[in-house]
Amino acid sequence: xxxVTPDPKDRHDRLFRTALLIxxxxxxxxxxxxxxxIQSPVHLSIGQEAVAVGxxxxxxxxxxxxxxxxxxxxxxxxxxxxxxxxxxxFGKIGGVSKGKAGSMHLAAPAVGxxxxxxxxxxxxxxxxxxxxxxxxxxxxxxxxxxFGDGATEEGVYHESLNFAALHGLPVLFxxxxxxxxxxxxxxxRQAYRMIDQAxxxxxxxxxxxxxxxxxxxxxxxxxxxxxxxxxxxxxxxxVATYRSxxxxxxxxxxxxxxRRRIGLEDWQDRDPLIQDTDRIARLTxxxxxxxxxxxxxxxxxxxxxxxxxxxxxV
Amino acid sequence: xxxxxxxxxxxxxxxxxxxxxxxxEQALIRHDHTVIIGQGVTDHKGxxxxxxxxxxxxxPRRVIETPLMEEGxxxxxxxxxxxxxxxxxxxxxxxxxxxxxxQMINLAAKYRYMFGGLFEVPxxxxxxxxxxxxxxxxxxxxxxxxxxxxxxxVVVMPSTPEAIRETYAxxxxxxxxxxxxxxxxxxxxxxFRSDPAPQSPSAxxxxxxxxxxxxxxxxxxxxxxxxSIMVLEAKRAAERLAPHDIECEIIDLHCPSHPxxxxxxxxxxxxxxxxxxxxxxxxxxxxxxxxxxxxxTAPHVLTAPVxxxxxxxxxxxxxxxxxxxxxxxxxxxxxxxVRLVTGGDNPAIDLPDERSMADFYKTFRGxx
Numbered sequence: 001x002x003x004v005t006p007d008p009k010d011r012h013d014r015l016f017r018t019a020l021l022i023x024x025x026x027x028x029x030x031x032x033x034x035x036x037x038i039q040s041p042v043h044l045s046i047g048q049e050a051v052a053v054g055x056x057x058x059x060x061x062x063x064x065x066x067x068x069x070x071x072x073x074x075x076x077x078x079x080x081x082x083x084x085x086x087x088x089x090f091g092k093i094g095g096v097s098k099g100k101a102g103s104m105h106l107a108a109p110a111v112g113x114x115x116x117x118x119x120x121x122x123x124x125x126x127x128x129x130x131x132x133x134x135x136x137x138x139x140x141x142x143x144x145x146x147f148g149d150g151a152t153e154e155g156v157y158h159e160s161l162n163f164a165a166l167h168g169l170p171v172l173f174x175x176x177x178x179x180x181x182x183x184x185x186x187x188x189r190q191a192y193r194m195i196d197q198a199x200x201x202x203x204x205x206x207x208x209x210x211x212x213x214x215x216x217x218x219x220x221x222x223x224x225x226x227x228x229x230x231x232x233x234x235x236x237x238x239v240a241t242y243r244s245x246x247x248x249x250x251x252x253x254x255x256x257x258x259r260r261r262i263g264l265e266d267w268q269d270r271d272p273l274i275q276d277t278d279r280i281a282r283l284t285x286x287x288x289x290x291x292x293x294x295x296x297x298x299x300x301x302x303x304x305x306x307x308x309x310x311x312x313x314v
Numbered sequence: 315x316x317x318x319x320x321x322x323x324x325x326x327x328x329x330x331x332x333x334x335x336x337x338x339e340q341a342l343i344r345h346d347h348t349v350i351i352g353q354g355v356t357d358h359k360g361x362x363x364x365x366x367x368x369x370x371x372x373x374p375r376r377v378i379e380t381p382l383m384e385e386g387x388x389x390x391x392x393x394x395x396x397x398x399x400x401x402x403x404x405x406x407x408x409x410x411x412x413x414x415x416x417q418m419i420n421l422a423a424k425y426r427y428m429f430g431g432l433f434e435v436p437x438x439x440x441x442x443x444x445x446x447x448x449x450x451x452x453x454x455x456x457x458x459x460x461x462x463x464x465x466x467x468v469v470v471m472p473s474t475p476e477a478i479r480e481t482y483a484x485x486x487x488x489x490x491x492x493x494x495x496x497x498x499x500x501x502x503x504x505x506f507r508s509d510p511a512p513q514s515p516s517a518x519x520x521x522x523x524x525x526x527x528x529x530x531x532x533x534x535x536x537x538x539x540x541x542s543i544m545v546l547e548a549k550r551a552a553e554r555l556a557p558h559d560i561e562c563e564i565i566d567l568h569c570p571s572h573p574x575x576x577x578x579x580x581x582x583x584x585x586x587x588x589x590x591x592x593x594x595x596x597x598x599x600x601x602x603x604x605x606x607x608x609x610x611t612a613p614h615v616l617t618a619p620v621x622x623x624x625x626x627x628x629x630x631x632x633x634x635x636x637x638x639x640x641x642x643x644x645x646x647x648x649x650x651x652v653r654l655v656t657g658g659d660n661p662a663i664d665l666p667d668e669r670s671m672a673d674f675y676k677t678f679r680g681x682x
Binding site: 064066095096097099100101105107109114115119122123124125127128129130131132134135136139141143155156159160162163166311312313314 | 347349375376378380381383385386387388389390391392393394395396397398399401416417420421425426427428429430431432433465466467468491572
């Protein structure tokens with residue numbers, strides 16, 4: 001968030017560029033995956049990039065975000081280093097976490113990316129605790145927790161919403177509703193509506209249905225972040241989005257029978273990362289070069305060694 | 315533990331509970347970033363008297379009552395630690411912390427390592443072992459080995475007020491990771507001498523890191539490695555056996571996650587005999603781990619099979635008659651020592667007919 005209103009076209013370009021970076025990074029991962037140079041389960045964000053891009057844009061540097069194992073998009077949207085990300089995926093010492101984290105635990109505390117847990121919903125209380133610390137220490141930070149619709153079924157999610165609402169803590173809950181938990185649809189899993197349930201805790205909540213529209217998501221998040229910074233109380237944003245790939249791994253799995261391809265086609269018809277061919281053509285070469293450099297960095301980085309095996313344990 | 319409190323002056327004694335209260339109070343006074351978070355921390359019982367009044371004195375931003383949310387509570391502490399606080403998380407029964415196992419094992423224990431050292435999650439988690447007086451299967455467990463099994467956690471079991479003061483002060487001021495402390499409810503009301511007797515070897519140990527084991531008594535005949543209240547039982551047994559020329563060496567394991575291997579091995583090398591007295595089950599637990607240390611390094615120093623005392627291999631029963639059989643008592647311990655040292659029973663040694671260890675330490679009637 002800046003005091004000067006940015007040129008709308010520049011802003012659009014900037015957000016588009018970040019979204020395209022995420023898309024192209026993950027497409028590179030898909031290309032590399034069969035070679036086994038990335039030996040880490042990847043949960044791709046293709047289709048969901050706009051949520052991370054829009055949510056991260058209004059955040060200030062000292063605002064904190066807690067992510068999930070589907071975390072490449074948030075890492076990059078917060079400004080995490082691309083070389084260190086690729087080296088991390090490759091399991092090299094030049095990785096952001098020396099290769100100990102891999103794809104599922106990307107973090108970049110210097111830019112407020114506070115970690116990603118591979119156990120569903122388990123980072124949500126961390127955001128609430130960080131918000132409690134922000135309150136105790138008077139830091140005026142806003143703390144964001146991003147999670148999927150499946151996480152709302154976990155007990156600790158409810159514990160976290162209740163505590164944040166009860167104590168009035170500066171948390172933005174961001175639910176990326178892609179309608180799937182692994183291979184199960186919402187209808188198979190939930191007897192409630194997430195937005196209603198958040199409101200039951202007294203948390204102002206809203207839903208965005210155009211999950212491909214990073215500008216709309218950024219605007220909505222900006223308004224919510226301003227509200228949180230003003231009154232210090234939690235807000236809830238649900239964004240309908242689309243997971244185009246399998247739960248884990250690089251492939252599409254429309255042939256598996258649990259969902260229909262037509263949903264993908266509907267999504268792609270509106271996805272700016274497919275439809276905005278001018279921007280794609282203009283920005284792709286430099287992004288591709290950036291990814292090439294990151295891949296080369298990862299390949300050249302040494303493996304972690306025995307001395308790293310038992311470091312940072314206690 | 316002193317069996318003759320009338321001999322002590324007020325200035326030289328402190329209860330386990332008062333040491334815990336002092337540690338909590340000092341943490342809030344000395345460190346602005348310390349907060350106490352837990353269910354019951356602001357109520358009139360204040361975690362068995364260890365936080366009473368602190369909420370009023372330090373305010374709701376420092377002493378924070380929680381809903382019933384064990385996993386969320388520990389998760390909130392982890393997040394608070396990531397954003398500059400030192401949280402002290404309380405659970406009035408260690409059993410309840412099983413609801414927080416995901417945060418403890420999957421998150422807190424791994425947050426530093428998993429991210430390659432990018433983060434630190436300094437925090438103290440206080441769990442109370444609620445043994446005896448009909449606590450039954452879900453209010454009495456002693457889960458030190460479950461936590462100590464997982465790399466990344468420091469697990470301590472203070473057996474004296476001195477151990478509480480040293481260990482908690484060090485953890486809060488210096489240690490940058492999660493520390494789990496198992497406090498034994500039976501010890502809360504006990505008065506201890508605050509300065510160790512001159513003959514106690516632990517007096518010379520002040521200055522050693524608090525996350526390790528402690529030599530509590532020197533003796534030539536048998537090494538007793540004990541945890542928590544079993545250290546007090548071992549001392550009672552040792553005092554009663556000394557007149558019979560059985561000299562026990564007692565090691566307070568104190569830190570099950572980081573036992574002092576050299577202290578144990580050096581002692582067993584001198585005595586040749588090892589008895590392990592733990593507050594929990596023997597299988598896959600502290601007893602097994604201490605055996606691993608000896609068997610994996612110097613099995614030849616043992617001159618007899620290792621003896622072990624712990625809970626019977628069943629959930630804890632509620633009925634007093636069964637509970638008394640479930641836990642080892644002083645007679646069981648002394649008999650095991652005598653058999654280990656002399657190779658059999660010794661009719662000349664008068665074993666106590668104490669049926670329940672809890673009856674000796676318990677200074678209250680329920681509820682508890």
